[in-house]
Amino acid sequence: MTLSRREFLRRSGCSALSVGALASGIDRFGLVQAFAQGTSYRALVCIFLAGGNDGNNMLVPLDPAGYAAYAAARNTAGLAIAQGSLLPIRPKSIGTEFGLHPSLAAVHPFFADGKLAIVTNVGPLIQPLSKQDYLSGAPRPYQLFSHADQIAQWQTSISTGASGTGWGGRVADAFGVNASGYPLITALAGGIFTRGQLTSPLTVAPAPTALNRLLLLNGFGTAADEQARLTAMNYLRTIDRDPPLVAAASNVTQQALDIAKAFNVDPVVNTVFPNTTLGNQLKQVAKLMKFNLGSGVPALTRQIFFCSLGGFDTHQGQVNTQATLLTQIGNAMKGFYDATVELGIESQVVTFTLSDFGRTLQPAGSAGTVGSDHAWGSHHLVMGGSVIGGDFYGVSGPNGTVFPTLQLGGPDDTDTRGRWIPTTSVDQYAATLARWFGVDEININTVFPQLRNFSTRDLRFII
């Protein structure tokens, strides 16, 4: 399903009206049939790995030469993962064996089953950038290796300067604002990813908060004077709407209370989720999906969710920290996939990771406290029933494959510490997901203004 430019503009133009109707309390979620974009439901679920996940230990070459190069850089300091403990995978288009971090055991089988793909050496770029280009000062993303700036670039897909909107929010914008006031995009964690020009996300707490306990006002009993206070409070949001700041603040509260009213049940998802930060976020996503699918007719035929897990900034103590975090990710992603099977939508949901940056191949610190420093390109997981799994995706680099050469000062390194210059841009990665989600080629260029700088517009890891 795609959206024409005219349709995009029409919906954008309607948004002001919808917000007005929403604020006056006319529309109620559930009473208004949301715009339909075809019959099939689709959802994007973003997992942000805050701090910069070390892709070099998440995905390691297992062929003798590849592992030897990896170990040469990392073994002495105690940062290399033992060859025998890596979980073997064989990406179809490469032909040699690689290993997943042993803590990703829960999702390891999904690779061979064709439901897990890996986008390799992807990161913020403005245009394709060879090492020669990089060294000669060709345009590069602003403030490389800096958390705040690189987080912003991964979440906005804009690397030329600060952007006020995230790419998730802009993808949502392409579908217009739902007349019901129920946003297409839901945030389980903070981040500019979810903010669009037209769209602001529904922000909710993770599980175990029940859906019918979300966004409730405290302090109103049934006593007549308390109900009179509630009536007055509700009335105050409908007046003094000329100053845009007052109206905007009232609208956000109104939207929250309308949605709270719509959340009149707490759907049961039987799949057991791990009781972890990410597990509870993804459990809430599954429950929100079940709520939306409701009677079998989805109120929204498209949804985007944003989750986040922190702790990846492993300058030291990486070995244990990353293992714990990757265990959490693997178990939560497995639980979430199982829940989408339970809901019968496993082919309509795709889960993917983003992170600040990869980390230096060269270790930082020494044995016992060893870690790694801020780098650039890294590897990312994409999982779902429609993913063409079992393979690596991206644009081939100097060695003719999509996987970088693990050599300090080598052809993919910005310097001598093993910071990979991405061969695939965030734009290409994100646009591939957005296209599957239903954004057409014209709107893709609006949502991802840098994509025109890259010849490969679709990484084809999903159908």
Add this chain to the structure above:
Amino acid sequence: MRVANAANHDTGAKTLLRGVTLPAGQTAAKDLDDGLDNIFQDPNVGPFIGRQLIQHLVTSNPSPDYVKRITDVFNDNGSGERGDLKALVKAILLDREARAASTSQSGHLMHPVLLITTLARAFNARSADGTGDSDGYLSPQSQTMGLNVFSPPSVFSYFSPFGGVPGSSLRGPEFGLLNTSTAVARANVVNTLVFARIAAATAYPFNPSGTSLDFSAFQPLAGDPEALVDALNTLMMSGQMPPDMRSAVITAVSAVTSSNPLKRVRTAVYLIATASQYQVER
């Protein structure tokens, strides 16, 4: 504050902003001082700092002329001194644009800390039992509203000065912290402060006393809802409460029995403090 480390210092000559050069061979501390001075002397600093201070103190959308007038004071406080913060704040608050009647564009949304501290100041915040001082430990309340005091998510603080107001072309930096979850949290924090208290936490190691608000000064007015709301309008909204808002609050206050003056005051304060008309300081 990080101390300059001589061992890591590049002793070469340096070219700074506006082509200013530092000679080779300076100490790390001297280079740091000179570098900071160079930034401080940049003509962009006045408008950059001035604009953001205006946004925090008066309005999210100052006119270019307002920013210019404040920049002039930053550049020279009248006695030839650059960067006099006291003179700057005075000029911002006394500027004709700050003093003029509100327009539809004026004002800024209170961020969570302001929402708490304005209430604490207005109603003589005390300890939970009312006998002593508040411990000032209000961070958990601020956190639920999206602002974790002393832990901004980045070195660029809690929200961007360039952030917009949803549904409008205006700027509204504090809207970066307002979403469905924090909007409801704002009302619920007001509810806790106004109708209950922040309890003293016995387990906490600093012998905390909690926080409660003191409405005793307003209870004598509770028999006359109009007088009560007018007094609160003066205290909380500088007398700028719109007439239809005033009527609605008076109606709700009148619905509370006159034999419960405390609940009448609480009802009025809750309605004002949760209203967008109040939270957007104009």
